[in-house]
Amino acid sequence: MYKQLAGLLIVITLMVTFSTTVSAEDPSVNDCMEEGANCEKLDTQDKNTENESTVLNDQEEEGSLIIELIKMFFALVLVLGLIYLLLKFLSKRNKLFNQVRALENLGGVSLGQNKSVQIVRVGNRFYLVGVGENVELLEEITDQEVIDDLVNKNTTTHAKQGTGLSGIFQKESQHDGNNKQDFNKLFSSELNKLKAKRSHLLQQRKDKEDSHE
Secondary structure (H helix, E strand, O other): OHHHHHHHHHHHHHHHHHHHHHHHOOOOHHHHHHHOOOOHHHHHHHHHHHHHHHHHHHHHHHHHHHHHHHHHHHHHHHHHHHHHHHHHHHHHHHHHHHHHHHEEEEEEEEEEOOEEEEEEEEOOEEEEEEEOOOEEEEEEEOOHHHHHHHHHHHHHHHHHHOOOHHHHHHHHHHHHHHHHHHHHHHHHHHHHHHHHHHHHHHHHHHHHHHHHO
């Protein structure tokens, strides 16, 4: 008899405990719609989930913006480096061109095997040079009539040929100038595109921050 009563009490206790546990569980969506259960806790969980999702999205957008800014920075550094190398190359070409203009062989006469006499212009001075096993300075030409005659003949020769070494370097210099102008235009265009893209990204971020507020 006592055993039956004890067993009945245990069963009743388990049933009460189970029903309490079930009632203490959070209501589901069906409970909210069908039975009208208390949904405040469920609404709070949904709001928390939505807020967490919004925070994650903001973090991802911020990370992508930083990556875009880093890419634009390295692109700008690369373009500036290319401009620096181009200017350095043009500077070397100009120095070589000036050296060619300052030093010129006006011609000579062969005196035998591997021997000749050459007239060399260095700046505004003219020298008579002997070339053989070694190079020797014979004398400096100081007679103004001879100098004028050499200059006139040299000018006439270049005018007729039009493809002498000086003419070639002048054409190359003009070509380099045109290439430099085209490169500057291209660089300005790319730089403006980078600035516009950066402004667009910053404006998008600002608009999203304002909408969240």
